Amino acid sequence: MSYKRSSLMQERMEQNRNAILDSARELIAHGGFKEASIQAIAERAGVSTGLVYRYFENKSQILIEVLSAAIRREVEILDHIAKSDLTPKQKLQKSVTTFVKRAMNSPQLAYSLMFEPVDPEMEHERFRSKQLIKQSIKEILAEGKVNGEFDFEDLNTAALGVVGSMTFVVIEPLNPSRNVMFDQNYKDYFVKQIADFCVNAVRKQEGGK
Structure with a gap:
């Protein structure tokens, strides 16, 4: 059970990370780097800015x-x-x-x-x-x-x-x-x-x- 929970958590973390990167790419494609602020990336990915910083330093x-x-x-x-x-x-x-x-x-x-x-x-x-x-x-x-x-x-x-x-x-x-x-x-x-x-x-x- 513990292994399954760990596996699901890992999968969820990977999904969050990919969502953040996909959101950043979409924002850049729309308006360049200036559009891809941490806040904008978080909003587009449907996560909090705090969560973004859990995966990326900056x-x-x-x-x-x-x-x-x-x-x-x-x-x-x-x-x-x-x-x-x-x-x-x-x-x-x-x-x-x-x-x-x-x-x-x-x-x-x-x-x-x-x-x-x-x-x-x-x-x-x-x-x-x-x-x-x-x-x-x-x-x-x-x-x-x-x-x-x-x-x-x-x-x-x-x-x-x-x-x-x-x-x-x-x-x-x-x-x-x-x-x-x-x-x-x-x-x-x-x-x-x-x-x-x-x-x-x-x-x-x-x-x-």
């Missing part, structure tokens, strides 16, 4: 967990593409297309997690996240280099260039302060331009050695 810790979960999902998607049967060129095209398209489909969330001003602890987590994304891209580039599809001097530098294009290039269209709405045709065009740019930057040119 707002920064919550935001870091939201970012970590979001990046884990993006890396899972990129790794799945990297391990597919596509050619390296197709893998790179699909990886960049998928990442940028997902960012464009959740503009406020993507902008906040990648670019909104944050404290040093959160910035460190951002850096770590980009390293994980870079590792997935490096696998694709390395494969393309070996089979002759890609041509570049240094693998790490090439991967950094691709990740930079995948992330920083969306600052302008995602920036909520611009208050611009893009239709689907523009989004598709924009995403394709970025993916083509990344592929062409590392693609072995005809007649190249």
